[in-house]
Amino acid sequence: MIALLRAAVPLFLAMVTGMFGSLVVTSVLGRYDTVALAAFAVMSAVLTPASATVQGALRGLGPFVAQHKDSPATAVPIVRDARWLAMAAGTVGALAVTCVPLLAHATGVPGEVVRELGALPYLVAVYLLVFASTGGASTILVALGHHRSVLWPTLTFGLLLSVLTVALVPPLGLTGVGIAWVVGGVAAAVVASLLLRRALGGPIGQARPRIGEIVKLARVSVPLAGTVLIKFGVLGVVTLAAGGTGARDTAAHAVLTMLTAFMMMASLAIGQVSVPEIARAADPAAARRANRSAALLALAATLAGAGLLLAFGSPLVTLFSDDPAVRERVLALLPLMTLAAVADAAQAVQGTGLTALKRSGASLGYFAIGYGLLVLAAVPVARTWGITGLWMAMAVANVLLVGLQGTGFHRHSAKVAG
Incomplete structure (x- = not known):
């Protein structure tokens, strides 16, 4: 049980860091403009379930990778398959968030709030695709026993999101939040990819999709x-x-x-x-x-x-x-x-x-x-x-x-x- 607790602490800290970034965004927007905050709340109503669904799909990779903890290199083909599945989930999530202005208009959200969204839905869609491109790196690292590594991508994202939001919202409004999300997501993806490569003992590369294996992953994810x-x-x-x-x-x-x-x-x-x-x-x-x-x-x-x-x-x-x-x-x-x-x-x-x-x-x-x-x-x-x-x-x-x-x-x- 002690080993389980030690393994869970870095993941818990990663979750807290991620939530801290979101709280900073909400706080900055609340002080910047009420309409911008309302628009962000509308965006979050779709972004939260979309991103949670993508994350949920990627967590299904854990039991497949866990079997290869003692020989990580043999998990590389599964990681490649996971990338294809992750990009499919990320694409669905990205399409959902780009539809936010249409959904907001259809549900009677005031026009000034819808207009305030601007480029934010499209920038957030890019973020979801970037996140999906890592192929569930955090889940894979946990499955391979590299629990402490999962903190660094989230810490990178949370810090950049917080700092850039404070710097970009005053001149750019919600577009600044979107830029902060994309930049933070790209940096976190780079960190996650480097950690994953080290955990697997070499480059991952890419290969043609193995449809049968991807279907097996999908049945759980x-x-x-x-x-x-x-x-x-x-x-x-x-x-x-x-x-x-x-x-x-x-x-x-x-x-x-x-x-x-x-x-x-x-x-x-x-x-x-x-x-x-x-x-x-x-x-x-x-x-x-x-x-x-x-x-x-x-x-x-x-x-x-x-x-x-x-x-x-x-x-x-x-x-x-x-x-x-x-x-x-x-x-x-x-x-x-x-x-x-x-x-x-x-x-x-x-x-x-x-x-x-x-x-x-x-x-x-x-x-x-x-x-x-x-x-x-x-x-x-x-x-x-x-x-x-x-x-x-x-x-x-x-x-x-x-x-x-x-x-x-x-x-x-x-x-x-x-």
């Missing part, structure tokens, strides 16, 4: 991307449902969602570093032991974060809102949010365990059940019980997923044979 898309899509519906409960409750929901994202980082990092251990397990007992260690560690980390929130919630919430009514609602709902986050952490680890077993399709089915029920309940629950009911519904959905994902992992791990 595409359902994983679908799972991420379902989650973000349903949470978007939940946010819209919260929007009908009043401005202060909506603001409180936004703060609670952000706090949940921070709490989930540790469990996501632990789940990802457990994938190679489960993928290389010689028998069902070893796979379940690795999964159990990851689950216990993720729960401990999440509960530690929850304890800090409950103990120091008041000063922390002040950082996000100066409205006493909003702070009061957030503090009142912290215990319920903690329950939902702890259950989410537990189900996330079970889901990554299924990915390690190359059974992400089963996880997709479980998400369709759990979050399908949540999306059906969101609007009527919000109308009847407000955001208190919404967070209770999310907690119930996550607890249901813990049962479904855990049972699924136990069943599929029985088929492990070294």
Whole structure:
């Protein structure tokens, strides 16, 4: 368990660094112009699920590469196949973000906000293609045991995004944010490629696509991307449902969602570093032991974060809102949010365990059940019980997923044979 924790720390720091860059962008735009900030929020509504879906697809490569940890050079053909799959996922994501102005106009976003977008959707599309060109380098590095290496590309991106945003937004507005995103993405891609080349012991090169092998990767990666898309899509519906409960409750929901994202980082990092251990397990007992260690560690980390929130919630919430009514609602709902986050952490680890077993399709089915029920309940629950009911519904959905994902992992791990 100690080894798992040590491996997860660099990945956790990488996630924090990535979120810090986004917070800097939001802060700078908020001080620059309200319309620009609104336009960025519209852009983020599509960019967040698009980039998360691309990242989800790339994480499906882990169990295939993990088998080659002791002889990294033999993983090169898989890395080449991964590049083809990554570029396909990146192209889909890039097309989605270029459609933001059309989607914004169709959904009634004010014209001045749509016009403010300018070149940002196209610059962000370039960033997604650059990110995809690395072929899931971070996932591959984790699978090969180079956990510390994953920090450097994200640190490079986060620092450049922050510095360039501060420098370019005053003269260029949202176009400056787009340029910062592209420059940071290119620099991070170069760092990731160099680290990957060193981990593999030589150049990767390129070859004609092996369709059959790419299909094998896609059978794990595409359902994983679908799972991420379902989650973000349903949470978007939940946010819209919260929007009908009043401005202060909506603001409180936004703060609670952000706090949940921070709490989930540790469990996501632990789940990802457990994938190679489960993928290389010689028998069902070893796979379940690795999964159990990851689950216990993720729960401990999440509960530690929850304890800090409950103990120091008041000063922390002040950082996000100066409205006493909003702070009061957030503090009142912290215990319920903690329950939902702890259950989410537990189900996330079970889901990554299924990915390690190359059974992400089963996880997709479980998400369709759990979050399908949540999306059906969101609007009527919000109308009847407000955001208190919404967070209770999310907690119930996550607890249901813990049962479904855990049972699924136990069943599929029985088929492990070294």
